[in-house]
Amino acid sequence: MSANTVSPWSDRIGGLVILTIGLAVAAQAQSYPFGTVGKMGPGFFPVVAGFVLAFFGGLIAWKTPDSGQARDEGLKNLRPAVFIFAGLLAWALLLRPAGLVISTVVMALLSAFAYPKPNPKRIAITVILLPIMAVALFVYGLGMPLRAFPW
Incomplete structure (x- = not known):
């Protein structure tokens, strides 16, 4: 690798962050009863989801190829x-x-600016549909004690 190139370290760091979060979720969920596949306990899903997240985070960190991109493009990856x-x-x-x-x-609005050129139509659709789906799933579907609005 020459002096003007860098490896995609942001991808590796991101993968390691995902791996760490997954392991932390799985470790924290160990305090709940696990149960079995047929009769899942409250700890079953967070443990499995944490390990799946950790697996994919490790895969991202491990499989990220060295791309040889220019140094000034390295900060764009952040x-x-x-x-x-x-x-x-x-x-x-x-x-x-x-x-x-x-x-x-x-x-949704903050995350939309992850793209270099945000698409207003895509942002509008996301800002309308994502909260509707979140309320339908978490408040009504799962019955979680979340307020939809502050009032």
């Missing part, structure tokens, strides 16, 4: 990670005070 992380962080921080709908809209 844009998706920064905006996706900002969207998830905003969602987590706004969920209780602002409700599921508003926090999901903010997450």
Whole structure:
């Protein structure tokens, strides 16, 4: 590799972050009864989901090829990670005070800027459909005690 090229370290770091989150979820879920496949306990899904997440995170970190991209393009790879992380962080921080709908809209708007040229039509569709699906799934479908709106 020459002095003007870098490896896609942001992909590797992202994979390691996903791996770490997956392992943390699986470790935290160990405190719940696991159950069996036929009669799943409350810890079954988080443990399995955590290990699947860790597996894919490890796969991303391990299988990321060295691409030899120019140095000035290396920082462009951080844009998706920064905006996706900002969207998830905003969602987590706004969920209780602002409700599921508003926090999901903010997450979708922030995450949309992960693309270099955001598509307004795609953003509008996502901002409308994602909160509707979230409320339908989590509030009505699963009966989770989440407020849709702050009022």
